[in-house]
Amino acid sequence: MTHTPAPTRVADDEGRRCHRDATMSRPVALCHAHGIEVATAIVPELLREHLAAALRGGATAPTARAELVATVRAATVDDLLKGVHDSIVYFIANGGRVKIGYTTNLKSRLGSLALRNDAVLLALHGGPELERALHSHFAEHRNGNTEWFELAPAIFRFIAAQHPQPVASRRASATRPRQRGHADPLFERARALGRPASLRTLQRELGIGQKRAQRLQRLTRGD
Template sequence: MNGEYTCVAFVSDRVLCGEAAALQRPVPLCDEHKVVVALSIVPELLKSTLRGIRAQREDGTQPLSRAEAHMVDSAPLAPWPETEKHPRLVYFLANGGRVKIGHTNCLPARIRVLSLREDAALLLLQGGPRLERALHTKFAKLRIADSEWFELAPEIVRFVGHKTHGKPPLRPTPPADDASMSVRRSRPRRREPRVEAEIQQVFELIRIHGYEQADLRFVQDELNLKQTTAWDRLVEGRKRWDEAALGLDQPTDETR
């Protein structure tokens, strides 16, 4: 090594080592102090990595690459589409105790294919297949078979809450001069609790407890309690959902 570089490790108060540096960058260190620094840093780094792996195992998520994690964390909310066709977005559509995470450039058609209502939408994010795959990886332990359906578990509730702060996606207000929509809105509509109750409960739990401070066990108990009731209401309609979960609905590329 170049003799002009000397070890800058302290051997006592205000006294530098001064031995020839075996390592120049990022900090000049002699052979002995290279080992000393490694012994002081590497074990703590490994412990931190191990804690992260265990935390991910416990909260039902999987580790992502740095690029994937950044993409998921920075994914902005997508506005509710005002037209049938729109830029691709990633959706979280809930039904009972499950949520479908997919992407589409035609959300209204996708909702119709799944026989859902608009209020089934928990979250809409700007993104496409790459973001969808990253989210599937993140929540892999909650995945139902090899489908796009996942358990509506507290981990997903917290993620949705973190992105939306407990506010469901805003739907555009129909034009005031649209007579047909005015007539439709004026008609009394039978409330269908099959989806609405679950969605409202999710956001109510987030509102009350906060997505950061929420007691996950309490949220899980509440969702499981509601889920049992939902299954009782949806016995006759389960075949359609099972087909969707297994991918038997075979959506087109436009509505996927």
């Protein structure tokens, strides 16, 4: 018969080796009494530390993220396309989606995505923290665990609020009835596809007929 020796207890009773049988062997051998003594000494302190960390995170993180999103500053895209620059967060459109990420070389990032300069809908001064805040802010429109988001109305409104309407668009708006410019709910999505988008692209990406695609194409061109 094979004899399995009892694990050596590591606790003391006033300087003498504990003589009671060990009821636990991992991570250390302790009898029931010393196991309770260790738990009552350590667990409350651990619980207090974790509780304090949870309260700090729960109370401040969402507020900090919301404040970061509310105080963003737009950057001039043309200036960023000259080469390496300070960190910015970009909104880059491709089809019916928009990529929200950060970079220090927007020109290179567009090249890696094989997209044109006019795919950039917005650039904001900021880095990884702002990117995470925006990902959280628009989480319901996110495609899985990627940096791509649906071009939802909430994202359009956010983009539009960050910078004034381009001069060319303002001039075109002044020469036609106001309702023609933005009455069509697909107008912003058509603009996000890149200007001027082909009729085939508009029909495919927006799921519309030829006549409506022609109308949107004229609007995005400023005709």
